[in-house]
Amino acid sequence: xxxxxxxxxxxTVMMGLSGAIGFEIFILLNYAYFHLVGYGIIWALLLxxxxxxxxxxxxxxxxxxxxxxxxxxTYIKTAYGGFVAFISGCFRWLASEFGAALAAVSFTQxxxxxxxxxxxxxxxxxxxxxxxxxxxxxxxxxxxxxxxxKQLGSVIVIIFLALFxxxxxxxxxxxxxxxGILSTPSLESLPSALAAVVYVFPMFFGMRxxxxxxxxxxxxxx
Numbered sequence: 001x002x003x004x005x006x007x008x009x010x011x012t013v014m015m016g017l018s019g020a021i022g023f024e025i026f027i028l029l030n031y032a033y034f035h036l037v038g039y040g041i042i043w044a045l046l047l048x049x050x051x052x053x054x055x056x057x058x059x060x061x062x063x064x065x066x067x068x069x070x071x072x073x074t075y076i077k078t079a080y081g082g083f084v085a086f087i088s089g090c091f092r093w094l095a096s097e098f099g100a101a102l103a104a105v106s107f108t109q110x111x112x113x114x115x116x117x118x119x120x121x122x123x124x125x126x127x128x129x130x131x132x133x134x135x136x137x138x139x140x141x142x143x144x145x146x147x148x149x150k151q152l153g154s155v156i157v158i159i160f161l162a163l164f165x166x167x168x169x170x171x172x173x174x175x176x177x178x179x180g181i182l183s184t185p186s187l188e189s190l191p192s193a194l195a196a197v198v199y200v201f202p203m204f205f206g207m208r209x210x211x212x213x214x215x216x217x218x219x220x221x222x
Contacts, residue, residue, distance in 0.1 A: 017157045024203040027106045032196040044196035051197075052204035099202075104134045 033041045059072075068074045072092070077085035108130040115122040126133060 014157050017161075021157060021160045024200070026110060027102065028199045029203065032199040036192045036196045036199070040193055041196060041200070044193050044200055045203075047193075048197045048201045049204055051201070056204075104138075107137065108133060 029041070032044060037044055062075045066074060066078065070077075073085050073089045076088045108126060111133070112123045112126045112130075115126060
């Protein structure tokens with residue numbers, strides 16, 4: 001299947017960031033910190049990041065060697081055959097369904113929280129009409145994609161990066177230094193730390209978007 005290779009370096013980087021910056025940062029990280037390991041989340045992030053670095057290096061090599069439609073399905077089919085690739089694709093589809101559902105719930109929660117501060121009366125309306133709001137937002141993104149509004153994803157990523165920059169600068173200026181942020185891990189906390197790794201693992205996995213879109217990149221070898 002041949003497609004147009006029209007994505008340059010900037011668009012490709014934005015595509016990868018858009019796959020990495022999502023609800024995981026606001027929901028999964030929150031749960032892992034407050035309900036599992038607390039300050040030990042630093043070690044969970046380091047371990048999840050190390051695992052993902054190995055996966056991303058493999059994806060980089062495979063994406064450059066086989067820039068084809070299908071992403072990881074294509075790689076598995078080439079290595080192990082159609083049956084294993086089919087099973088993997090089914091699990092990948094199921095994971096996407098759960099991820100989409102969690103993203104929809106997270107969106108309404110964050111939107112309701114925002115309006116609870118700026119317009120408390122609107123929060124009740126959002127929570128009562130959450131399914132309708134989700135459908136409208138999904139339709140907006142679908143229509144923008146159909147009409148070829150490719151800049152929308154880049155604009156959203158840039159806005160997120162600007163917000164994160166403001167938060168980082170604000171933290172540095174205030175000199176926040178919580179005690180025990182690099183607490184010594186113990187065997188008793190190991191199960192909770194491993195559970196936290198599972199929760200924060202998707203935060204690093206924007207590489208999947210690059211693999212899926214490698215077929216549209218002008219020079220995937222870069």
